[in-house]
Amino acid sequence: MGLAYPRGMERISIPALGKRVQSEADAYEFMEEMRWAGQPVCPHCGSVREHYFLTPKAEAGRATRRGKVSERRVWKCAACRRQFSVLTGTVMHSSKIPVKTWLFVIVEICSSKNGVSAREIQRKYELTPKTAWHMLHRLREAMKRGDAFQPMTGTIVADEAYIGGQSRRKYGHLRADIEHIVPAKAVVFTLINAESGEARSKVVPNVKGDTLWSAIRAQVDMPNSRLMTDESMSYRGVGREFGLGHDSVTHNLGEYVRGDVSTNRAENYFGQLKRSIDGTFHKVSHEHLDRYLAEFDFRYSTRKLTDTQRVYRLMGQVAGRRLAYRPLTNP
Ligand SMILES: [Zn+2]
Known part of the structure; x- marks a missing residue:
């Protein structure tokens, strides 16, 4: 197209x-x-x-x-x-x-x-807060589409991180800028294709092996791919389904890179996600976090484009x- x-x-x-x-x-x-x-x-x-x-x-x-x-x-x-x-x-x-x-x-x-935050859009284009917010979410909905219907194939870096969970009071003086509140920490799971640079992330209920297994199975062509993770036990089972193998680095022993194996791509992704949520959005509710992730995945996956x-x-x-x-x- x-x-x-x-x-x-x-x-x-x-x-x-x-x-x-x-x-x-x-x-x-x-x-x-x-x-x-x-x-x-x-x-x-x-x-x-x-x-x-x-x-x-x-x-x-x-x-x-x-x-x-x-x-x-x-x-x-x-x-x-x-x-x-x-x-x-x-x-x-x-x-x-x-x-x-x-x-x-x-x-x-x-x-x-x-x-961009809804507040910024609201001010610049003279919209109501509700309209600005609605508009951004519709666009995030569009960002979700893309190539997400094709399974990922290649070297897949998988990692998870905790997002949110700050207290409401801490940001009380910034209320006008607060779009959403995260009542507790959410687990975000991300898959990054090391070759194509594409990221796909979602909120998961926990970091148990079965949970991550089904999240990976839904997105990855496992027989034709290779998995890279940290040493977490949760990846052991699913790792065996990867046709091109499963390699891990042992963060607990201070090992972050071994040969071509590392989860640095995911660390960078989460670093940027956290900075943006703190700096731009301040707070994101669980129910909307998936849409914000769609935006971040879109931005990350297209970072080499003009x-x-x-x-x-x-x-x-x-x-x-x-x-x-x-x-x-x-x-
Ligand atoms: Zn016609």
């Missing part, structure tokens, strides 16, 4: 977007260029036949509740006669947030190293995978 680069936007940044996208109609056009390369694809039937563009004027009665004429660009399919916009079938569908705001927030998320490539990756996931796309055409 490919997305097209809108005219003159081979490099996407907030200032460049600001110049190009000033009105809501601009934002629709930008999104259309990105997704359709100038030729709309009907999300209902997949038709790329000529579509009718219903301009706001053609639909004079379609004013918004505030009395403004809508700048929404709506198309009508020549094949199935149904209406659609560039948002149909995406996580932005039926959202009351302007498309322009979505675009800017997507670029913000993709160009920040530690993520900001622009990351925007395109996320935009593809935001748009969903059920839709037909024209192949990527570079201008």
Whole structure:
């Protein structure tokens, strides 16, 4: 699946977007260029036949509740006669947030190293706290998709860490910045593919062998992979299912690297996760932690990409995978 680069936007940044996208109609056009390369694809039937563009004027009665004429660009399919916009079938569908705001927030998320907080988005784009929060969670939902349906194959580093659990009072003076509260420590389990750099993490109830075994089995092509862990007993059983072997370093004896064996990738991942939760989010509830992990996995897995490539990756996931796309055409 490919997305097209809108005219003159081979490099996407907030200032460049600001110049190009000033009105809501601009934002629709930008999104259309990105997704359709100038030729709309009907999300209902997949038709790329000529579509009718219903301009706001053609639909004079379609004013918004505030009395403004809508700048929404709506198309009508020549094949199935149904209406659609560039948002149909995406996580932005039926959202009351302007498309322009979505675009800017997507670029913000993709160009920040530690993520953006709902409070920051709320202030910058004049949203209600609830809207800002909801928007970020929808985008995190989109980050969850990606390649997560394919099993991981290669050298897999597995490790677990405890996140959260600070007292509520300690951060009491920062209440306005607190998005969520972690009442107790949560166990986060992560798998990192040493070759591709991809990370997949989730909250697990405990660090028992059976728990980690099923978490690994769900994600990894074990017969064709190699496992790297610390000396924890929990990995002994599952390690035997790895066709290319199981190696471990003994942290208790101060051994962190032996030959090509180490869990440093996971240590780095957790280090960054903890710093970001402390610095940006302050607190994350258990129920939302999985979505934050999706964001961190996305950021970690795309860390070698440019900001622009990351925007395109996320935009593809935001748009969903059920839709037909024209192949990527570079201008
Ligand atoms: Zn159609």
